[in-house]
Amino acid sequence: MHRTDIPQDSLAVLREGACIPAHLLALDADRQLDERRQRALTRYYLDAGAGGVAVGVHSTQFAIRDVGLYEPVLELAMRTAKEWEPIGGKRPLFMVAGLAGRTGQAVREAGIARGLGYHAALLSLAAMKGSSEDELIAHCGKVAAEMPLVGFYLQPAVGGIHLPASFWQRFAAIDNVVAIKMAPFHRYRTLDVIRGVIAAKAEDRVTLYTGNDDHIVMDLLAPFTFMREGRPVTARIRGGLLGHWSVWTQRAVELLQRIHAAVDAGQVPADLLALDAQVTDCNAALFDVAHDFHGCIAGCHEILRRQGLLEGTWCLDPNEGLSPGQAEALTRVARDYPHLVDDDFVSKHRARWLS
DSSP states (O other), X not given: OOGGGSOHHHHHHHHHOOEEEBOOOOBOTTSOBOHHHHHHHHHHHHHTTOSOOEESSGGGOGGGGTTTOHHHHHHHHHHHHHHOOOTTOOOOOOOEEEEOSSHHHHHHHHHHHHHHTOSEEEEOOGGGTTOOHHHHXXXXXXXXXXXXXXXXXXXXXXXXXXXXXXXXXXXXXXXTEEEEEEEOSOXXXXXXXXXXXXXXTOTXXXXXXXXXXXXXXXXXXXXXXXXXXXXXXXXXXXXEEESGGGSSHHHHHHHHHHHHHHHHHTOOOHHHHHHHHHHHHHHHHHTTGGGTTTTHHHHHHHHHHHHTSOSOOOOSSTTOOOOTTHHHHHHHHHHHOGGGOOHHHHHHHHHHHTO
């Protein structure tokens, strides 16, 4: 599958810049897939206005591969997206499947995702730790031969590896790369990605997405200008593929729309700039920064549990859960930033999603 095979209306969603939540995993008390609530999550994201979902990624829990849930979870999300009539009617979506493992596994997963109708694959390189840059590029090229790729700079705190600007220049030069999600949670390394894309002369083909849940608003507002062959070239981060946006998704969609309008107008109001710190404060509670991200998935689960979309905060790994004080931190940010919370929206539509 080549990027030119992606339906033009779906590709336009990616290029414009969309809110793409990193889909969470709904489990029951026995840590088995709760299909009803998993389906409800997809419906919630689409009704909230998301431009698609990313499934099988870190927030979906990489361990789904170890318990035989990779294909069932991807299939359920795609089937739900095709069948659901979202608020406002059907619209084009850009659907992303997460890939993991070394080359053989990643290629197999790409075949599954392609067969299910996903448009692109978000490629984690965590399993390639210790590989040379040449080996990493060869790995990416083999997977890109199967379907279009979204690059993924995963932060080292949750298993990612350091990837220099030279890697990103070579990665962006791969013809079947359509986007890059930058999630190193590190300003210097984020700039490495953008410099690499510009050096590869790929800024028009490779759409930049933030995965920096700690710096969402400023990533989306700022122009990034670097020199190429003696001339300035400016790139922008157009959308977000974010674990943070797996909760309070309606507000995330509204925020992205407001950012796009401000960028297009060339005027960024001070209250929009102020949201950067507020959103990051929310993320500190969601992602459990106080405990080095131990509760980053359970924190998102807790918000959805409070809203009634999930029954509990269970993760596949029994050792993953809320950290001490994290529940109180979540209560504080929800209280302090009601304009970032979509409880009323969820309450209004929850019964329909769970039907």
